[in-house]
Amino acid sequence: MGNKVHIDWALFRKALVGNLDSAEEKAFNDWLNAKENRLYFDKALAFQAKAREKSPEEQYDFKKAWSEFERHHVNRDSNRFLTLARVAAILIILVALPIFLIHRVQNVETTGSDILPGRSSALLTLADGSTVVLETRDTVIRLKKRMGEIWVDSANIVYLAEDEGTGVSDYNILRIDHGREFSLTLSDGSRVWLNSETELRYPVTFTGLTREVYLSGEAYFEIAPDVNKPFIVNTGDLKLTVLGTSFNVSAYADDNLQVLTLAEGEIEITEIKGIQGESISLIPNQQIILDKRSLTTEVRQVDANLYSAWTRGRFVFEDETMFGLFQKLGRWYDISVFFIDSNAQYERLTGQLPRFESFDVIIDLLERVSDHEFEVENNIIKIK
Numbered sequence: 255m256g257n258k259v260h261i262d263w264a265l266f267r268k269a270l271v272g273n274l275d276s277a278e279e280k281a282f283n284d285w286l287n288a289k290e291n292r293l294y295f296d297k298a299l300a301f302q303a304k305a306r307e308k309s310p311e312e313q314y315d316f317k318k319a320w321s322e323f324e325r326h327h328v329n330r331d332s333n334r335f336l337t338l339a340r341v342a343a344i345l346i347i348l349v350a351l352p353i354f355l356i357h358r359v360q361n362v363e364t365t366g367s368d369i370l371p372g373r374s375s376a377l378l379t380l381a382d383g384s385t386v387v388l389e390t391r392d393t394v395i396r397l398k399k400r401m402g403e404i405w406v407d408s409a410n411i412v413y414l415a416e417d418e419g420t421g422v423s424d425y426n427i428l429r430i431d432h433g434r435e436f437s438l439t440l441s442d443g444s445r446v447w448l449n450s451e452t453e454l455r456y457p458v459t460f461t462g463l464t465r466e467v468y469l470s471g472e473a474y475f476e477i478a479p480d481v482n483k484p485f486i487v488n489t490g491d492l493k494l495t496v497l498g499t500s501f502n503v504s505a506y507a508d509d510n511l512q513v514l515t516l517a518e519g520e521i522e523i524t525e526i527k528g529i530q531g532e533s534i535s536l537i538p539n540q541q542i543i544l545d546k547r548s549l550t551t552e553v554r555q556v557d558a559n560l561y562s563a564w565t566r567g568r569f570v571f572e573d574e575t576m577f578g579l580f581q582k583l584g585r586w587y588d589i590s591v592f593f594i595d596s597n598a599q600y601e602r603l604t605g606q607l608p609r610f611e612s613f614d615v616i617i618d619l620l621e622r623v624s625d626h627e628f629e630v631e632n633n634i635i636k637i638k
Contacts, residue, residue, distance in 0.1 A: 369613035369633055372433035372450060372586045374409035381424030381458070388436065397424075397458060402441065415441035415459040423457035430471065433588055440465075443478035444485065447565045450585040451506065472504040474562045477519075491546060493525035502561045509581075515541040517558040526551065569607040576601045576624070576637065587613050591635045598626045598637045 269282050286292050375389040386395065388406055395404040402415040411428070430436050430452045438446045441459045448454060452471025460466075466486040477485045479498025487494040489505035491512050499519030505512045514523070516536040523534045523542060528549040534542055541556045563570040569586075571579050577599035580591045586609065593599045603623065607616055617628050617635075629636040 369587050369589060369630070371610050371612065372435060374436055375431065375434040376411070376436035376448070377429045377431070378404075378406075378411065379427040379429070381426060402459065410437045410439065412439040413441040413458060423459045423461045425455055425457050427453060427455045429453045433586055440467075442480065442483075442485075445476040447474040447562075449473065449564055469503060469505060471506055472502070472564075474500070474502045474565050476500045491527040491544060492523055494521055495524050496521045500562075502558070504561075510546055512544040512546065513541060513561070515556060515558050515561040517562060563606070564609060567609045569609055570605075571607075572604050573602050574604070575599060576603065576626075579603060580635070580637075583613075583616065587616075589613065589633050589635050591637065594636050594638045595626060601625065 274282060375387070378386045378388055380386070380395075386406075388411060389408065392407045395406065397403060402413065405412040405414065428436065428438055428448065430448045430450060432451055434450055436448050438448065438454065438456075440446065440456060442465055444465070446454060446467075449472035452469070452473060454471075454473060455468040457466075460483065463482075464484050464486050465480070466488065468488045468490075470490065475485075475487065475496075477496050477499050481497055485496045485499075487496075487503060489503060489512060490507075491505065492503075492514065494501075494503070494514065496519065499521050500517040501519075501521055502515045502517070503513070514521070514536070516538055518538055521536045523532075523536075526532050526534075526544060528546075529551070532551070534551065534553065536542060536553070539556060539558045541554055541558075541561070543552045543554070545551070560570045560572060569579075569582060571582075577593070580589075583589065584591060601624065603620075605623065607619060613630070617630060621628055627638040629638065
């Protein structure tokens with residue numbers, strides 16, 4: 255069972271919409287010779303046919319639906335991955351996810367949970383200790399002399415520095431609560447997207463020889479290039495040094511793993527807590543995982559886009575345990591999760607979920623691909 259299952263997704267998509275040329279048709283028929291593959295394709299065809307039976311207002315452009323989803327790599331291992339049949343079920347969900355969503359909006363059969371997704375909101379603590387709730391206000395906060403201004407709208411905060419200077423800068427703290435998100439443009443032009451339950455401490459202006467910030471939680475950074483002033487991110491366990499780079503950092507205090515994923519540029523991990531003298535450099539689409547318990551690191555090749563998908567309104571999970579998936583969902587939705595079947599937390603899933611749908615939609619999609627039942631009552635999720 256350790257052998258890989260190779261699926262030509264491009265041929266699969268074209269076969270579903272009947273758009274294969276003669277050479278492609280031969281290649282696809284060869285793939286269909288395997289019994290499991292034939293079963294896989296038949297399931298997808300059956301679902302497609304059922305979807306097309308909907309009323310015109312529920313119809314969805316099937317080709318367009320395919321184009322909106324990223325490529326998925328599927329390996330199979332008896333200890334780590336899903337069976338081919340389960341992967342097939344997940345693929346069917348992903349192919350027609352927009353159809354599901356349209357159908358549920360117009361023909362909802364909810365559990366009555368009324369659990370809504372998070373929204374943009376943050377708490378800004380200024381250098382003098384005063385706090386400002388950032389949610390629906392559009393305003394300008396004037397800082398002390400020579401420090402500049404903060405422009406605020408309902409989802410973003412932008413620092414406009416009058417003078418970077420060489421002295422000591424004031425620090426601000428941006429806190430993102432449970433079920434919230436926000437974005438930030440620092441005084442050097444670097445952009446930061448902050449996920450739920452995240453805190454970023456940063457200077458109002460960058461003085462001195464470096465640009466240094468302190469992160470707890472998850473953030474995606476797009477760093478403005480400055481060869482003379484490196485940008486440094488401290489997580490408490492990792493110290494990252496970059497010049498002009500895009501990367502995602504997940505560094506929650508209650509997570510055993512800290513994960514850094516590089517999208518563009520170069521990055522160097524110059525300090526790792528508990529590991530003396532180790533320095534690691536990454537190139538795009540590489541990821542480093544720090545296990546805080548064992549004090550070990552692993553560098554692996556990944557698709558970096560998957561790890562910043564939350565900034566674009568999607569949850570993307572690849573070979574994710576049910577426990578890990580609900581840990582992420584729990585930060586965004588107001589839910590508590592109980593695994594009545596303890597084995598359920600180890601079930602592994604691959605796919606995408608919409609970030610701004612009610613939790614009823616999420617549960618509906620998960621029930622279609624999981625072997626377990628989900629019971630929702632008063633914001634408590636019981637997994638059986």
